Amino acid sequence: MSLDNGLYAPDQSGRELLKVAMPKGRIYKVASKLFREAGVPIPTDFDDTRKLIIELPEVGMSFIMAKPVDVPTYVEYGVADIGIVGKDVLMEENKDVYELLDLGIAKCRMSVIGMPDWKPAINPRVATKYPSVASQYFRELGQQVEVIKLNGSIELAPLIGLADRIVDMVETGQTLRENGLVEMETIFGITSRLIANRVSYRMKNEEIQSLCDKLQHAIAAKASV
Numbered sequence: 001m002s003l004d005n006g007l008y009a010p011d012q013s014g015r016e017l018l019k020v021a022m023p024k025g026r027i028y029k030v031a032s033k034l035f036r037e038a039g040v041p042i043p044t045d046f047d048d049t050r051k052l053i054i055e056l057p058e059v060g061m062s063f064i065m066a067k068p069v070d071v072p073t074y075v076e077y078g079v080a081d082i083g084i085v086g087k088d089v090l091m092e093e094n095k096d097v098y099e100l101l102d103l104g105i106a107k108c109r110m111s112v113i114g115m116p117d118w119k120p121a122i123n124p125r126v127a128t129k130y131p132s133v134a135s136q137y138f139r140e141l142g143q144q145v146e147v148i149k150l151n152g153s154i155e156l157a158p159l160i161g162l163a164d165r166i167v168d169m170v171e172t173g174q175t176l177r178e179n180g181l182v183e184m185e186t187i188f189g190i191t192s193r194l195i196a197n198r199v200s201y202r203m204k205n206e207e208i209q210s211l212c213d214k215l216q217h218a219i220a221a222k223a224s225v
């Protein structure tokens, strides 16, 4: 397949650009800041662009602006060498990729949530954007539940009687408070991770390792403030 879009163009020294799958939305805001702190100058005018492929030959990288949930797929198939993705998506998608680095950004947690007066139901139903994570969690507890996949506004489900509990992300807790819901259990903590395609990790090891080192320094510098 021949694609003349700059993704496969070489940098000044003739090397192919490192292809980075960058999630749009929430994570982009904090990830682009971290990259800048790590010495990868993503121009601020990219923050509002509708462009889907952004080349930065001066730093040897091109960015694929992706829907967050698609990042592991791009990386598994090697159309992106590396990517940034929340641990939530990584757990749900379960793709064959290397997890290289915890970037420590976009922190939140995956939790079981319900009404304050929740009681075990005969046929319990759990609504979530993360059916695989939720099914595994309840299976390991030995609890039989029906998992209902939704795509957003998950907190509605217990309010309108679709499900008696939900599995969803909690960050500040504001959505729960405003809807009279309570966090019943935390399943795992979430931060964004740097992931790599298995072949790219071998073939472009020097570039990937160099980026990891820079990011690690930026993360450590933040932690020491």
Ligand SMILES: Nc1ncnc2c1ncn2[C@@H]1O[C@H](COP(=O)(O)OP(=O)(O)OP(=O)(O)O)[C@@H](O)[C@H]1O
Binding pocket: 024, 025, 026, 027, 067, 068, 069, 085, 086, 087, 088, 089, 106, 107, 108, 169, 170, 171, 172, 190, 191, 192
């Ligand atoms: N409060 C939060 N709610 C949801 N995700 C959060 C939160 N804080 C951090 N995150 C991280 O951000 C990612 C979601 O980002 P974002 O909301 O931009 O994507 P999205 O859910 O695909 O958005 P949408 O479907 O609304 O376009 C999650 O995968 C998670 O890792």
Ligand SMILES: O=P(O)(O)OC[C@H]1O[C@H](OP(=O)(O)OP(=O)(O)O)[C@H](O)[C@@H]1O
Binding pocket: 151, 152, 153, 154, 155, 168, 169, 170, 171, 172, 173, 174, 175, 176
């Ligand atoms: O604890 P908080 O700070 O309130 O954040 C948690 C909320 O944020 C996310 O929703 P999002 O804004 O992504 O909208 P969505 O319902 O469309 O998924 C998540 O699904 C929770 O609803």
